[in-house]
Amino acid sequence: MTGELSQAVEAAQAGDEDAFRLLYRGLQPGLLRYLTVLVGADAEDVASETWLQVARDLPHFTGGEFRAWVVTIGRNRAMDHLRRQRRRPAVSVPVQELAELAGDADTAERAGESLGTEAALAMIANLPPREAEAVLLRAVVGLDAATAGRILGRRAGAVRTAAHRGLRRLALLLDQRAEAATSSGRRAPGPRTGLSPKAPRTESVDG
Amino acid sequence: MILRWLARSGDRAEHERLLDDARGPWAGAPPSGPPDPLAGLLRAAAAPPRPRELAGEEAALAAFRAARQAAAGAPAARPLRRRFTAGVVLWLAGLAATATAGAALAAANLDRTEAPPPPPPASATVAPVPTGVPATPTADRPGGRTPTPTGAPSGAAPAPTSASPVPIEAEPRATAHLGRGNSGRCKAYLSKPERQREKALRTPGFDELVTAAGGAEHVPAYCRQLLAETDPNWLARQEPEPDASTNGTES
Numbered sequence: 001m002t003g004e005l006s007q008a009v010e011a012a013q014a015g016d017e018d019a020f021r022l023l024y025r026g027l028q029p030g031l032l033r034y035l036t037v038l039v040g041a042d043a044e045d046v047a048s049e050t051w052l053q054v055a056r057d058l059p060h061f062t063g064g065e066f067r068a069w070v071v072t073i074g075r076n077r078a079m080d081h082l083r084r085q086r087r088r089p090a091v092s093v094p095v096q097e098l099a100e101l102a103g104d105a106d107t108a109e110r111a112g113e114s115l116g117t118e119a120a121l122a123m124i125a126n127l128p129p130r131e132a133e134a135v136l137l138r139a140v141v142g143l144d145a146a147t148a149g150r151i152l153g154r155r156a157g158a159v160r161t162a163a164h165r166g167l168r169r170l171a172l173l174l175d176q177r178a179e180a181a182t183s184s185g186r187r188a189p190g191p192r193t194g195l196s197p198k199a200p201r202t203e204s205v206d207g
Numbered sequence: 208m209i210l211r212w213l214a215r216s217g218d219r220a221e222h223e224r225l226l227d228d229a230r231g232p233w234a235g236a237p238p239s240g241p242p243d244p245l246a247g248l249l250r251a252a253a254a255p256p257r258p259r260e261l262a263g264e265e266a267a268l269a270a271f272r273a274a275r276q277a278a279a280g281a282p283a284a285r286p287l288r289r290r291f292t293a294g295v296v297l298w299l300a301g302l303a304a305t306a307t308a309g310a311a312l313a314a315a316n317l318d319r320t321e322a323p324p325p326p327p328p329a330s331a332t333v334a335p336v337p338t339g340v341p342a343t344p345t346a347d348r349p350g351g352r353t354p355t356p357t358g359a360p361s362g363a364a365p366a367p368t369s370a371s372p373v374p375i376e377a378e379p380r381a382t383a384h385l386g387r388g389n390s391g392r393c394k395a396y397l398s399k400p401e402r403q404r405e406k407a408l409r410t411p412g413f414d415e416l417v418t419a420a421g422g423a424e425h426v427p428a429y430c431r432q433l434l435a436e437t438d439p440n441w442l443a444r445q446e447p448e449p450d451a452s453t454n455g456t457e458s
Contacts (some may be wrong), residue, residue: 012271018270024264029256044263045403048395051414052269055274084409104210115244120251139229141252160223167222168243174244 013058020058024051028065030141031074033117037125038078038133046081050074068147071137075151078191123173124166130168134159210318228255264396265441361450392416393430397445 004027011019028047035043035050050073061069115123123182126133130152137148138159145156145163216419229249392413399407408423420429436443 017268017271017273020269021264024267025256025261028267029260030253032260033252034274042403042406045399046262048266048399048407049410049412051263052270052392052395055267055270056277058271058274059278068429081410115251117251117257117351118325120248122250133227135249136252138226142230142253160219163226164219167225167249168218170248171234171245172258174248178282207408 004084006063006064009027009061013061020055023066023107027070031071033121033140034071034133035074036121037136038075041080042081042085046077047074049077049081053077065143065147065150067141067143068151071141071143072151123170125172127169130162131169133168134162135170138163146176225249261293263398266391266398269391269392269394273389323364389416389419389430390433393426393434394441394445395425397434397442 004021007179008019008022008026012023032043032047035046039046050070053073054070057073089097124135126132127135133152134148135145137151138145141148143151144160149156149159154162215237223244225243226249228246231255392414396404396407396413396416404427408417408426413426416430417423417426420426431442
């Protein structure tokens with residue numbers, strides 16, 4: 001995995017477009033999902049900013065864990081984005097986009113027994129930020145605790161603890177959901193009663 | 208106490224395993240009992256990519272190309288700087304040598320430091336010059352430090368024509384100068400959903416584009432014009448959905 005990855009990175013640095021495409025395809029989904037939890041509906045914007053910078057700074061990448069490098073750029077762009085947004089509170093959250101998101105999640109849930117990706121991300125977005133980030137970097141981006149820790153500026157042990165707490169909380173939420181589903185049947189339009197929005201960004205995913 | 212600690216650490220180990228396995232191939236439900244909902248959640252979050260998630264691929268590649276071209280435009284700058292720092296180091300070494308050894312050695316070193324940077328037109332190439340063979344026109348003429356390498360009207364035509372049949376040369380200077388770099392940005396911009404475009408222009412990544420277009424409101428027209436010249440095929444593929452100025456009231 002890492003061998004292939006570093007080969008692709010080298011080729012892309014040498015100007016190989018296909019290698020860059022490979023990197024994009026490998027990293028973008030995880031990155032986008034991570035950013036979705038950080039900034040909600042603007043994740044795609046932030047992701048494209050991220051790739052703009054990755055493309056520009058690729059020659060300066062000097063080795064190390066490439067995924068961590070990209071995710072760090074993405075995280076910085078996301079933080080900038082949130083800062084800008086805070087400075088401009090008038091920016092409206094595109095409501096119907098959120099509705100779409102939630103709708104997708106619902107249909108995905110109804111279609112199959114298992115949870116859809118959007119619904120899963122929405123649940124993770126409900127965690128406290130530290131825990132959400134730890135869970136996402138570990139499970140969705142696929143980094144180990146030490147690498148995730150470097151991105152988050154924390155020690156590997158702290159990342160493990162945060163992820164562990166996050167998972168415990170998620171297990172609890174899943175339990176509540178299951179209970180709610182059995183007790184109230186499926187008539188209510190919003191069956192995900194267990195998820196109480198805590199912050200604007202979680203609202204944005206949850207609908 | 209110990210039991211609780213054991214249970215807890217077992218829990219943690221189990222969680223670590225779930226986190227590690229989320230992206231791996233589906234190992235099947237645990238041998239006994241119902242499938243673990245937590246594992247299911249993590250697997251759903253890490254599910255294989257959906258096409259929608261890769262929608263920005265072409266824009267990312269366009270950015271990659273643009274960055275490459277911009278970098279290819281400024282190859283002279285970096286080696287030069289390195290040579291310069293090397294020169295400074297040599298010169299400092301020379302100073303040190305003067306203090307201890309004779310003046311002859313110092314003179315030799317000083318000689319060397321003055322020689323290296325044969326100041327080629329750094330100013331002309333540092334700018335994000337887009338065309339394929341940017342250095343040639345100015346390099347040919349050691350005295351000519353014209354800041355506009357490509358569009359230079361005079362007899363500099365022969366060399367560049369071979370590499371760039373693209374009609375960039377006929378363009379007004381500003382477009383020709385920033386064209387390629389911005390065409391990547393334009394693609395990034397135009398591939399965005401309508402309702403995200405305006406917001407995108409307020410991000411620093413697009414500053415240059417907005418400047419080149421002469422204001423955010425001119426960007427769409429500027430981009431269409433630019434792409435019509437640099438990459439009409441791409442534009443044609445993109446345009447079929449005309450700027451439905453519904454502003455996303457439905458979808």
